[in-house]
Amino acid sequence: MIFNSQTLPANDNVNSYAFCMDVRGEAFIQKGKMIAYYGALRFESVSAGAYDALVRQSFNSPLYANDFVVATGQGKLILGDRGNNIDSYDLEDGNLTVRSANVLGFEPSLVCQESTVPGYLTLLGTGKFLASSNGPVHFIEPPVRVDEDALLGWADMPSPSYRYDYGYMRGMFGMARSFVGGRSSGEEKQLDFTGQGAVLVQSSEMGLVGRSNLDDVIARTSSLQQNELHQLLSVIQQRLQNR
Amino acid sequence: MTAFRLENKRLLEVTLQNERVMARAGSMVAYDGQIKFDKSILGGEGLFGALKRRAGGEGMPLMSSSGTGRVYLAENAAEVVVIPLQQERIFIESSSLLAFDDGLRTNTVFAGLRGATSGQGLFTTTLEGYGQVAAISDGTAIQLEVSPHDPLFVDPDAFIGYKGDVRQEFVFDVNWKTFVGQSSGESYQLKFTGQGVVYIQPSERR
Amino acid sequence: MPEYSLINDKMLSVRIRNEEVFARRGSMIAYTGHVEFAPSSSGSEGMQGTAMRSVTGERMTLMSARGTGEVLYAFYGMHVTMISLRGETFFAESGSLLAYDGRLRSGTVFLGNQGMGGLIRGAATGSGMFTTTLEGSGELAIVSDGDAIALDVTSDRPIFADPQAYVGHRGNLRSDLVTDVGWKTFVGQSSGESYQLKFTGQGTVYIQAAERGGNR
Structure with missing residues (x-):
């Protein structure tokens, strides 16, 4: 089966490991997961400020701002994640919490917030999002x-x-x-x-x-006292020795 | 022509009847029959081939299997895609190559410069003639058509190869770099125009 | 009787009712009901197998799940294959065994049957050719990198397999370590020793589409 921009599925899986987004406007996608596209698409950093209003409304997760970008324009965008399975989820006034490294993309009609469980993102509202999984x-x-x-x-x-x-x-x-x-x-x-x-x-x-877990840990060290940092250092050294 | 058959999505079975098949070194997991194994190197023959190999940093070690029997080839549980060539030429990323018919002509061609500042050249392997090529893909490979009104943009990490009357360009884009992120370090994307088919994998190259 | 079923190609479900199931340590991913877990060094095997392992330094690290409920098993995203035995013996590369229960007796054999010399060499190179045997009538589950591939062996067609791709075998098969064809040496693989497993007789050999210790 040879696909082109017309025959590629719109907002559906190409196969178990690849998903095709039909972008008309804006969508949030995880950095580095785009594998190919047709059409006129541009990619902007979430933290760059060009989409301030959009980010303010939908992206309430500063810890992960560097992990996502905004795709804008019109085109068919194919996402892949290291050969892992990809599924799309439709939320209707619901909430779903997903390991942050597995959130591949979401519509701006959803709100993305940091879960109280470190390393997880909660998606709230009505709309579609994509998540990868091993199997x-x-x-x-x-x-x-x-x-x-x-x-x-x-x-x-x-x-x-x-x-x-x-x-x-x-x-x-x-x-x-x-x-x-x-x-x-x-x-x-x-x-x-x-x-x-x-x-x-x-x-x-x-x-x-992904890097998110590490970013999460690093961000939390900023509030530590000097003696606590020394304690952390010795724990890390002990962990390294036991590897 | 040697018979390429997929025993399952991740295992290629090649039946040889007094024939020879070239495969990525270390990719054989089993065989039966009377098979002789020899060492070879990918990337064109002769002095010119050797020079280009050195320039391109290519020169992937290959194993030739000849005789009568069945050889089973696989690589890292990646899926295998068999691409038939009918007097055509395929451009393929050598790290995606699993096996090919002995009768196909191989070459290494200059594909462009990686970056204006680094000046590092990019080389691609070509296979030409009548026969079969097996490529590996992390996840199921996707075939995408390129036509004059429908150019295609591809992440270099996901690129496997292309065939047809296709032009490949390197597009340098500041936003692209932001987008691709630190993991890959590639500051360009591949743009394909013309008429033909591009093969990609749903993964970044390992 | 424990009930085995595949949730998908990478996940196994075992339902137990006041029963016990053995599985590779670290492979339990979820459970419902009342189930207790305990490490087990030997599963249902006798002292001899345990002693043999301690000689070779090879530990098959098992755990038991006991109680009533459903236990889900998976191992690093590897593919799972269920195998039913009817009074036969299955040979499993130790790292490939995922789960079984007390209906099957387990043991250890050295694959290659080359006497003490072969045994020591296998132990020294860490090539892991000590194989777990499971005998009796019941189910077991194995894991492989990519789906396991069953290759038939007939008396007129012996098969050669890469030890790094070997997962297991069953039937009336004889196995030998063969070193004459150096398919690995000349390509400079880091895997070290270049030998193959040769199977002759009548039966089925299971291989995976990858070499253990690859870059996955």
Whole structure:
């Protein structure tokens, strides 16, 4: 199948891993995810000021301002994300929270805000947005416990809390394996979802780690005292040694 | 002509009957029958070929498999796309090349300058003749038509190759740089005009 | 009996009712119901297999899930294949095994059958040719980089496989390590030792479309 600007789908998947946006006006897209386009399109930085009114209305996430751009004009725009699956979501006066690195684009009719859970963005209102995932997305109704690494997001629900599996941790101690500085796996620590709504799970977050998590951590260090920064430094060194 | 068949989306099966196929070195995962393996290098023959290889930094190591049997080729679980050539020429990014018929002529051509300041040249591999080419694509490859009234713009990281009467230009755009971001570092986009087909992958090159 | 089903090509669901299932550590991505997890070094295998692993330094890191509910498993976005056994033995490259339960007995064998010399070499190069065996009647799940590819082996057509692409096999097959054709040495792969796995007999070999330790 050979596509051209007429035959490419409008606001639909080209295949499981590529999505074609029919841009007429403006759309927010994640930087670096455009793979090709037909037509007259321009790309402007969110922070550049050219679309101040639009950004003020729809982009309420200063931490991620460098991760998104505004696509303007008329044309067919194809997005891809390292061969990961891409799906579009239609919100009708709803809210969906998604791992920020996986938010590929959204219509300006939606409002994009930072979630209270670090590394996640919440999309509110009515409109379409795009998210990538490692493998197809699986929807689960709560109550459910999810490994943080496989969590893509959640809809119409309160934020999750952590739950530790003490049986598993005891077993690990019994085997004389050290936890110190080590990464905890999904078997000993999960995110616990309760209430009404849906949880979105993917097969792995590996390969999807964007800069946003790092930016988030760096931004939070600005409020630390000197002795706290030293403490942080020693933790980082310990982590590095344990890698 | 050797028989190229997709055993599944990510595995190419080439059946040889006293024939030879050229493949990216290290891409073979299994074989049966009586097959002999030899070393080769991509990028044109002779002294001129060698000079161009050096200039272009190309010269991907290849493996030639000859004999009778089946060889199975794959690369990093990328999807495979088989492109038949009928007395045509394909321009292909050498890092996307998986295998090709021994009967095709290969060459390296100068594609343009990467940047006015760096002056670094860009070279592309060409394959010409009658036969088959297998390319790898991270995710399912997409074929996009270029026609005189419908030019196409492509991220260099997603570009696999093109065939037809197509002109390739490098477009330098300040906004593009902002847009593509720090990860890629490419400050240009590819613009295709003319009449033909461009192959892209839904991914940045690894 | 634990119920295995594929949610999609990269996600496995196992439903248990007061039962236990073994899976690769770190592969649980979500669960519902009342399920407890515990690390397990050996699954349902005997002492001999455990001893053999400690000799070779190869640890198959398992965990058990016990209780009543649904557990979802996935491993770094790798493809999942379900395999049903009816009184047979499945050989799985240790890193390829995702999940199984007590209906199958597990063990360890060295692939290549080259005696102590081959065993030591396999251990020294870390080539991981110690293979987990699962025997009995029941389901198991394996993971592969890209979908697993089943290649038939018949008595007149032996097959050669790259050890880095080998996932597992079943049937009446003999395996040998072959070093005569250096398909890797001359291309300068960093993988080191250049040998192939040769399978002869009647059965099925599963391979993946990538080499372990690639850049993914």
